Amino acid sequence: MHELSICRSITAIVTKHAAGKPVKTVHLKVGELRQIVPDTLAYCWELVTDGSELASAELDIERVPGAIRCASCDETHTLTAPILVCPQCGGRDVTIVSGEEFLITSLELAEV
Template sequence: MHELSICSSMIGIVRKHAAGREVRTVNIRIGAMRQIVPDTLAYCWSLVTESSELAGTELQVERIPAKIRCTGCGREQVLDALAMACESCPGCTVDLIEGDEFLITSLELAEV
């Protein structure tokens, strides 16, 4: 499963940033183009952290819609379907300007 490998690599990043401190919540940002199901991701996170010091940490997912810019007319639009095309001038090329992110934005640590 795609989400499972993402969670495994996330553990490494979270551990590094937490540096031994107790983590309550992990805030992440996922672009729509990543085709990640937040619920599946949260489930995988609980699986991979289960037997570690990160057990019980909450995953807060922020979804970023995919946004494209047409290279022909410069029009920017949010994609509702994953169709990479400009609505104004079909056939011209578009650049993906938002929607491909996968970031751990912040960690909320337990008060010491």
């Protein structure tokens, strides 16, 4: 369960950038092609922040669908399964254009 160590890293980053201000929400983008389970990440967030200055902070996870662009037909397709083949022409020379994201996009700070 690497989500636990990921949450520890997120708390360190958030604590640094919040600079002592109370955090209301941490917004994340997580690509569907990442080996991260959002429900497990949310559970680990609760474990890691329990009893800390981030205990009341919510974790808002935006899922980013996987998408590919085919070099043969130049079509872009959202993946419905992790199969890297163009559904338009059957081409295998594809580039992943989304779905590998994992980033903190913003922090909502609480009013003091």
